[in-house]
Amino acid sequence: MDTSEHLRDEIIAAVLDRASRNGGFVTRDELTSMPLANGSQRVIDRTRGIWNPRDMDATLSVLSSPDGPYADREVAGGLFHYAYQDGPTNGVNAKLRKAYELQKPIILLRKVRDGVFVPIAPVYVVGDLIEKREFLLALDESVRFLAGDPSPLERRYVERVVKQRLHQAEFRGRVIAAYSTRCAVCRLRHGELLDAAHIIADRDEQGLPEVSNGLSLCKIHHAAFDGYLIGISPDYQVRVDRQLLEETDGPMLRYGLQGMHGIRLTLPEQRKDRPDADRLNQRYAEFLRRTS
Structure with missing residues (x-):
């Protein structure tokens, strides 16, 4: 494993650990400077939905907001359509395409309220629909191998995984954040x-x-x-x-x-x-x- 891969895995682990400690969510302040073993790392872009660190060859995180300007949506088969950022087909989208080509894990940050996000990771880019200006994201490592035309048994498995990793995670994050992380x-x-x-x-x-x-x-x-x-x-x-x-x-x-x-x-x-x-x-x- 090269240095960048090790760093990526460390960042994902740190974000998930922080979310667990908070009750299922992370704040923008925490994502702006996530503590690591040696220093800290930014995990979210200041203004855009795709965060492309200079020292990484592929996107690290993408942000999805229910009230945002893009038509991000969940689709059948456990996949998530993530819209290209505005502008050219390449530009800020290029490193997310690189995550697809290299099959690098990324973090999906689902906004649940202002400055509060539920992280889903590892997530994999499994498709690049250039004509629709959308990427396809698999919300679980195992689901990326079932993309395409899953059997009825595989589809039930995928639906269960998505419910646990996306729906239940978002519900937990929204509720516990609303109660300021207290019973x-x-x-x-x-x-x-x-x-x-x-x-x-x-x-x-x-x-x-x-x-x-x-x-x-x-x-x-x-x-x-x-x-x-x-x-x-x-x-x-x-x-x-x-x-x-x-x-x-x-x-x-x-x-x-x-x-x-x-x-x-x-x-x-x-x-x-x-x-x-x-x-x-x-x-x-x-x-x-x-x-x-």
Whole structure:
């Protein structure tokens, strides 16, 4: 492995580690100067969506924004269409084409709010559609070998991978960023220990991957919420199952669960990100039914 390849792998690992510590996302400030073993490295362009470091022969990262000027989109088969940057076919696009030719891994940065991104890596460029001014990106290393015409079994595998690596990752990043990397119940701030819990499960037609259908919860409170050991009322009060309140056990039960009974959730600053009252009401009614 040459020096540039080693550096690329180190940068990808550093970005994913930082995202894990944050709860699934990275900020522009962090990407501007990502700490490495020997110094730091810029991982995002100041103004454009493609970052081409001078000391690398191929693109390092690409940025995709749902509200941006380009028609980036996910397509069937686990591939992602990434639009050329404005201007000539070459120009800033040339090094992304080089990533395709050399099959170098890159980082896809999905914008979830201003200055906040969910990194997906390693991602590979598997097609260059010059006539459409688009690149095709495989969102998983294994998926790039299935590009083209996957079998029904391969297609199901690809759909599962994309759901985990893109949809679930974005939902987690959006929710935990909205809650400023803390558990809404106990206020734990360790991103590695936080999950994005659905209020209404994603298999339900109302279980959309929206921040208002999510709660940032530590792993124990996520499990307790999913298991109906705790419920959350529409006015954001935590309620613990009556039988659980009457149990006697060690300090985890006493402080981690029983002690949460009656507290008020810690909510996102922005009202649009706060839990939807109708969904909470539906979920809380089920909690009461199961614990009555």
